[in-house]
Each structure stands twice: as structure tokens, then as C-alpha cells.
Amino acid sequence: MIKEIPMTVKRSVELIGLFVLGTIIMAGNTIIMPLLMAFFFSLMLLPLFRFFKKLKIPEALAVILPILLLTIVLALIIWLFSNQVGALVKDFPQIQRTVTKHLDNLSKWVSHSFGYSPAEQLNFINTQSKKMFSSLGGVLSGAAGSLSGIVIFIGLLPIYIYLILLYRNLFLKFVLMWFKKDEYESVNEAVRQTEKMVKSYLIGLLIQITYIIVLLGGALWVFGIQNALLIGIIFAFLNLIPYLGALIGNILGVLLTLASSNSIADVLIVLAAITFVQLLDNNILMPRIVGSQIKINPLVSIVGIIIAGTLAGISGMFLAMPVLSILKIIFDHTEHYKQWGVLLGDDLPQKSRLKF
Incomplete structure (x- = not known):
């Protein structure tokens, strides 16, 4: 007769699993984050894909058209932002004069409040500038690496979206094969809620x-x-x-x-x-x-955003909330992990269950 695994062992395995998952995300975020972003965009574009399918458009073309529309929208946003930045750059001489005036006022305030003369302030700024420029090479190399990562991210995103939409039924079958037939209804409900x-x-x-x-x-x-x-x-x-x-x-x-x-x-x-x-x-x-749709309590939201930013950068911070929401849906539909769903949620009990 097989003995039941103690609860403390189960909790320990869960915590170790979270640590291993975090390590995998940190080590492979250049691969995982484009996939995750493509997954969310694919769900957003799914109604458009179904609409084009109803018009009897070939499946491959019905997948490409929503991606093309998304690309046009993102290109317009980037153009609008770059246009405004260009206007800001044209005003650089005026900005330089304004910033200089603010710095002069700040210098006078520091001198009056803390007794540091302008010469001492200038010496402090020069010292900090030398330290900053000494590490400039590392910063530039990191920026170059980030830029190449962004180019790879943007290049892979439409390819991933296309393949996820095209092979959506294959992925759904893969998920269902992990469960028994009597659990299909619960799995389908979780998938439906996630998509919605x-x-x-x-x-x-x-x-x-x-x-x-x-x-x-x-x-x-x-x-x-x-x-x-x-x-x-x-x-x-x-x-x-x-x-x-x-x-x-x-x-x-x-x-x-x-x-x-x-x-x-x-x-x-x-x-x-x-x-x-x-x-x-x-x-x-x-x-x-x-x-x-999003029922995540503020404490978990803030901690999740910080952790996601640490593991996967800015893209992780943007995706933290939908990922937490999907995890809550999964936890709410499983018997063994419902307590995690309660922890993520914002449903406050009316009174404590602890009795002294």
C-alpha cells in the first residue's frame, strides 16, 4: 500500500518548483518572453482570425491578416512617439537654457541650505562624472546587448504568433492529454476563462x-x-x-x-x-x-511586478498581471492548489477563521 505524501513535503516540492521556474525564466528569458508575449497577442487576435475564417479566407491568410493589422497599429504608435521625440530634440537649445537656469537655482538653494559653495558642488559633480564615465563602456555594451535582444524579440514575435494561431488545436490537444476524460470539462472551462x-x-x-x-x-x-x-x-x-x-x-x-x-x-x-x-x-x-476579469490583490500585484521585472526586465513587468491572472484561474480549477488561488485573489473573508 502506497503511503500518502506528507503535506510538508508537498509544500516543499512546490516551493522548490517555484525556485527552479524562476531560474529557468531568468536564464532563458530571451526565448521565453517572446513566446509568452506571442501567446497573449494570439489570444487577443483569435476573434479576428475566426472572423476571417467565417469569410472563407484560407487559413494561412486568415492568420496573417490579424498579424498585419497588429503590426500597422504598433507602427503607428512608434511613429507618433518618434515624431514627438523629434520635436523635443528640435527644442534642445531652449531646453538646455531652461535646465541651466533650474540648475543654477538648485545650486543657490543647496549653498544657502547646506553651506556647500558652488565650487564644492562643482567638484562633487566632476568626481561623480568621472566615476560614471569610467563605467560607460560597460553600460554601452549592455545597451548594445539589450538593443540586439529587442531586435530579436520583435523579429520573432510575428513568427511565434503565426505558428501559435496555426497550431492552436495541436496545443489544446497536448494540454488535454495530461488529464483524464472526466477532467476535460474543468480544463475546457479554465481554457475558456483564460481566453476571455x-x-x-x-x-x-x-x-x-x-x-x-x-x-x-x-x-x-x-x-x-x-x-x-x-x-x-x-x-x-x-x-x-x-x-x-x-x-x-x-x-x-x-x-x-x-x-x-x-x-x-x-x-x-x-x-x-x-x-x-x-x-x-x-x-x-x-x-x-x-x-x-483581473482579480489579483494589490500586494501580490506589486510583488509579482517587481519579481517579474527582476527575472525578465520590462517585458516581464508588462506581462506580470495577465500571468498572475492565468495562474489564479488554474489554481481555482485544481483541488490541490486552491489555497494559492485564494492567496492571489482579492476576496477578503468577512471574519478570521482562527478561534482563540
Whole structure:
């Protein structure tokens, strides 16, 4: 008679499995992240693929057309961003004068508040500059490696999307073969929920990017803020990273405003506009668009985003929320891992079950 495995051994195996999985992701993120990104884009493009199939279009062409439309949308976004950056570069002389003035004011404040003379401040800056330039070679080589990784990522993405859509039934059969026939219904339900969640989430993000750019960029333009559209674009994309992205977007918005304006009032306008758009997005627009598809509690979200960023960089931070949501769906549909689904979720019990 086979003895039942103790619960402590099961938990230990689960934790070791998480550690091994993290090691694999860190070591092979250049292969795994394009695949994962392609998987999510494939689920988002699946309704378009089915629509073209209903029109009796050949399957290969029905797969290519959604990918082509996605490429056009991404190309338009990149063109809009590069156009705004180009306009920023044209204003570089004015930006240089404005930044110099802000630095002079900062130097006077430091000298008055802390007693460091301008000469001491300049000596400190020179020392730090030498340290920075001494490590510039390593930074440039790392940037070159990142650039090559981005090129490989972008090149592989459409190929992966094409193959995933083309062989979707093969992958589904592979998944079903791991389960008994009486478990097929639960597996199908988990697959259906995953597909619905990913489509709703990614399409919602595209809509979110659009209205944040329009609302924030338009509001700043009305108030005469320079680089209004660029600030809106940067904040819209950084806002895709929950919690942390909005903070970074606020900082970059303030820095861009300081670089192009001498007025503190402009900085306050930018902060007020970002706060208003963010409150509108978090409390009214995004809940109505995405609904209740993502049910991950804030603590797990922040920790998951940080861990994903450490393991796989920026792409990991963007994919952290949908990955956590898929894991919650899987855990909720299994008997042995339901406690992990409870941990990831945001359903707070009314009272503690502990009785003293």
C-alpha cells in the first residue's frame, strides 16, 4: 500500500518548483518572453482570425491578416512617439537654457541650505562624472546587448504568433492529454476563462492607452504645456505597469515640464492633470472596460511586478498581471492548489477563521 505524501513535503516540492521556474525564466528569458508575449497577442487576435475564417479566407491568410493589422497599429504608435521625440530634440537649445537656469537655482538653494559653495558642488559633480564615465563602456555594451535582444524579440514575435494561431488545436490537444476524460470539462472551462480574460485585458489596455493619450495630452495642450502629447504617450504606456508605472510616469512628466518651462505653475498643472486622468481611469473608465476579469490583490500585484521585472526586465513587468491572472484561474480549477488561488485573489473573508 502506497503511503500518502506528507503535506510538508508537498509544500516543499512546490516551493522548490517555484525556485527552479524562476531560474529557468531568468536564464532563458530571451526565448521565453517572446513566446509568452506571442501567446497573449494570439489570444487577443483569435476573434479576428475566426472572423476571417467565417469569410472563407484560407487559413494561412486568415492568420496573417490579424498579424498585419497588429503590426500597422504598433507602427503607428512608434511613429507618433518618434515624431514627438523629434520635436523635443528640435527644442534642445531652449531646453538646455531652461535646465541651466533650474540648475543654477538648485545650486543657490543647496549653498544657502547646506553651506556647500558652488565650487564644492562643482567638484562633487566632476568626481561623480568621472566615476560614471569610467563605467560607460560597460553600460554601452549592455545597451548594445539589450538593443540586439529587442531586435530579436520583435523579429520573432510575428513568427511565434503565426505558428501559435496555426497550431492552436495541436496545443489544446497536448494540454488535454495530461488529464483524464472526466477532467476535460474543468480544463475546457479554465481554457475558456483564460481566453476571455486575456482578450478582455489586452483589448482594454489598447483602449486605455488611446483615451489616456487623448485626455492627458489634450488637457495639457489646452493649458499650453509644451510636449503635451509626448507626456501623454509616455504616461499612457508606463501606466500599463500597475502601481509602479504611474509613479514613474509622474516623475518623467515633471522632468519634461521642468526641461521646457521656467514656471512652477506648469509643473502643478501637469501633476493635477495626471492625477485627474488617473482617478478617472482607475475608478470609472477601466473598471467598465475590463470589468472584473483581473482579480489579483494589490500586494501580490506589486510583488509579482517587481519579481517579474527582476527575472525578465520590462517585458516581464508588462506581462506580470495577465500571468498572475492565468495562474489564479488554474489554481481555482485544481483541488490541490486552491489555497494559492485564494492567496492571489482579492476576496477578503468577512471574519478570521482562527478561534482563540
